[in-house]
Amino acid sequence: MWEQFVVARVQQPSCYPKRSSVCHPSWSDKEDGYTPPEFTHDSVILNAEDRATGGQWADVQNPSPSLLGKRKTFVGECRQDAVCIRDTSCAYDAKRQRYLFPGGRTGITGRGLLGRFGPNHAADPIVTRMRDGKLQVILIVRNDGSGLLAFPGGMVEVGATHTETLKAEFTQEACLPGGAVDRLFSQYEKRTVYRGPVDDWRTTDEAWIETVAVHFHAPDDIASSLDLEVTDKDEVIKVGWYDAAAVVDSMYASHGAWLRKVLLYMEEEELFRTRASGPSYPLARR
């Protein structure tokens, strides 16, 4: 599994210490002299659940192993439902009492910029339309120093579901709420494209993001009624429709891999629909 998680080993936000180099990513292989730096950003400490003054979106410094074991995970791409991490084969560091990133060694311990030890759950809406024979997708430019194109996703808040988060993030980061958004999310969901860990540059050995990425395809009347506007300007620089085939190779984290899947599904559907005449928009690059 570690082969898919290159970003988590070689990239990092500028506030992170340099990752130690990793020769053997897999936890089941020995890595002699592996002593990665430990880093947890101040914003994480200041927003811990036991601090009355912060946002309380982060774990306390030393949560109990039993609490961590009950955390839900989608480890293994095929899972439909999240399961308790203690019931999986996820690697565990008994000395530090922490579950370890399923994508292997990252060269940093602690939580970095992530609030939770273990999986930090997110949801990613992938909203597409057809325009001039091409598949277009709504993407944001992230305001996190990466400046990369991404789906308008975000973290699942305590008490919220992935489904609620998909729509909430879409309306905070990409589009004003309204009837078109309601119809899009209630009637035009096509499929869940991915469930599982993300190859995100914030990942550490002990904290990672797991997402559910869901594709919605807007028919013309819905697409033309979507009012694209960024509400959460702290997180997002801008939003727009982009030609999917043109951006698929230069997106944030694992987002390009999910968009490539969408391009392939849509291409298959188009081939099935048109049969002899073939696809009417560019094929995904493989």
Ligand code: RP5
């Ligand atoms: C990615 O980070 C996820 O796929 C999701 O798009 C995003 C969530 O983090 P924030 O945008 O809330 O920082 O790994």
